[in-house]
Amino acid sequence: MSIETDYELGVRRDLGSHVFTAEAIIAFARQFDPQRFHVDAEAAKNTVFGGLCASGWHTSATWMKLNIRSIENDVAKAQADGRTPPEFGPSPGIRNIRWFKPVFAGDEIRYSRINRGARPLNSRPGWSVLETSAEAHDKAGNIVMSFDSAVLIKLPEAGD
């Protein structure tokens, strides 16, 4: 098993799509980001966005939701095939989050992931840092969000 073969470096992986309902946009925003353009459809009309739109954190966290689902599917498949799946650790952070366009109520957003590379971590033998780019596109194909992230990953020992 290697990062190169099993992590599809440089290849875009489709993570599926998610529809943002007005109810979900407002529920998330009331808890975490109650700015007027995220919680009040009427007030949102008079802002730069022109309508009720999802908090950027809602759009971004939904990438994580679909990414985790994709990883869980990969793990289940590896186990079914008798292979040892990798172990994932925490993430040190994210960079370059860009919210290019508002995600409005009713928008269907398609998410993807591109694994950029991995480097072994000297401080934690056996673990590597996997660098990933995340993207989200609307139905017209316009990019609405992107960011770069990193996550600790422990690959199975050779022979597993």
Add this chain to the structure above:
Amino acid sequence: MPEQDLLYFEDMSPGTIFPLGPKDVTADEIIAFAMEFDPQPMHIDAEAGAASILGGLAASGWHTCAMMMRMMADSYLLRTAAEGAPGIDHVRWRKPVLAGDVLSGETRVLEARESRSRPGIGIVSLRHELRNQIGDTVIESENPVMVRLRPQEGGEA
């Protein structure tokens, strides 16, 4: 909120500090957020969290970002003539945020300049930091936010 009570671009000069928190982080909130957005074992199960690198039931990093967003809204954003943020330069999750932690910190204005392309709008660069109850920094982040300039008296509304 009456217009005259809003914070405008002119109120956010470099060096201005807005306090964030305190915010109690509960196990229920950690699990509820993680069940929807980041259902990894260390975010939804106390025993799995304790056995992980994070050392306890730990908030998803996305949850920590969302909690910090709420602290910003409560501290200053909801009374600011803000027009949203185009993105986030970086987020560093420096230490785990664990159930029972109490988070507090501040936003500091790093830089403020008027937009060249959009009259009446300024770009304010913000740096945010949250610490836990023993003073460890748990998250650092920087981002620009768009803020309207104060309307001129006697000018067009």
